[in-house]
Amino acid sequence: MTALGPAIVELSASDAGTWLIIAECFGVETPTLQGEGPSCGHPALFIRLSRCNLTCARCDTTYTWDWSRFDPRTESTKRPAAELVAWAASCPVELVVITGGEPLIQQRNLVALVQGLLAAGKRVEVETNGTIAPDPALLVEGVRFNVSPKIQSFGVAESRSIVPSALEAFVVAGSAVFKFVASSVSDLDRIAALAAAHRLAPVWVMPEGTTAEAIIAATRVLADAVTARHWHFTTRLHVLAFADARGR
Numbered sequence: 001m002t003a004l005g006p007a008i009v010e011l012s013a014s015d016a017g018t019w020l021i022i023a024e025c026f027g028v029e030t031p032t033l034q035g036e037g038p039s040c041g042h043p044a045l046f047i048r049l050s051r052c053n054l055t056c057a058r059c060d061t062t063y064t065w066d067w068s069r070f071d072p073r074t075e076s077t078k079r080p081a082a083e084l085v086a087w088a089a090s091c092p093v094e095l096v097v098i099t100g101g102e103p104l105i106q107q108r109n110l111v112a113l114v115q116g117l118l119a120a121g122k123r124v125e126v127e128t129n130g131t132i133a134p135d136p137a138l139l140v141e142g143v144r145f146n147v148s149p150k151i152q153s154f155g156v157a158e159s160r161s162i163v164p165s166a167l168e169a170f171v172v173a174g175s176a177v178f179k180f181v182a183s184s185v186s187d188l189d190r191i192a193a194l195a196a197a198h199r200l201a202p203v204w205v206m207p208e209g210t211t212a213e214a215i216i217a218a219t220r221v222l223a224d225a226v227t228a229r230h231w232h233f234t235t236r237l238h239v240l241a242f243a244d245a246r247g248r
């Protein structure tokens with residue numbers, strides 16, 4: 001599954017549970033790793049779903065949703081869940097990262113994919129912006145949610161990006177970590193307030209940046225303040241290792 005398929009259309013009701021709108025899949029033909037969060041450094045396969053319900057100004061995957069700059073007919077394909085499972089099963093790498101965009105927009109259809117991946121012996125991480133409560137069918141052993149709520153400084157109104165009921169659902173599920181992007185110490189104050197208000201734990205902080213220089217600079221700005229709060233800190237290893245090349 002190296003090449004994107006034909007132009008896609010939005011999912012219809014009759015497709016429920018079978019098809020997903022995909023931006024890209026990678027990690028089989030050119031091996032890569034999870035670059036962020038608790039599994040940073042682990043070999044990983046990636047299934048990136050297209051579409052997002054937010055429009056963050058600092059987004060680094062705008063090709064999943066910004067149709068003023070990208071063409072959805074060339075940036076996304078509609079694929080059967082079974083085909084994606086077969087693609088992942090063709091590779092011995094255990095970890096499959098389902099990311100976006102916002103993958104939970106398609107969670108009704110995602111269940112079949114996740115169940116198939118688990119049956120194939122995979123472990124799954126779902127990367128989400130935390131605005132959509134997870135389907136109970138996804139709250140199973142072998143699935144972790146890397147929830148990344150977006151704060152105001154990331155270029156999005158928190159009235160849209162912080163959804164208390166959805167965050168509560170992730171907290172109750174007990175299978176989530178909360179990973180915040182930050183670039184300044186004042187960002188950490190906002191993260192602390194959100195973590196306290198919504199009982200978010202464990203908190204992970206990730207420096208913002210799409211170049212090694214930016215990540216190193218932000219790391220040095222943030223490191224003392226993150227460790228002083230006894231939070232977890234992650235880098236963006238794929239940026240350091242592969243220069244943020246698409247498909248790595």
Ligand code: SF4
Binds near residue numbers: 055061
């Ligand atoms: S939630 Fe993520 S994918 Fe969606 S716009 Fe924001 S940064 Fe981009």
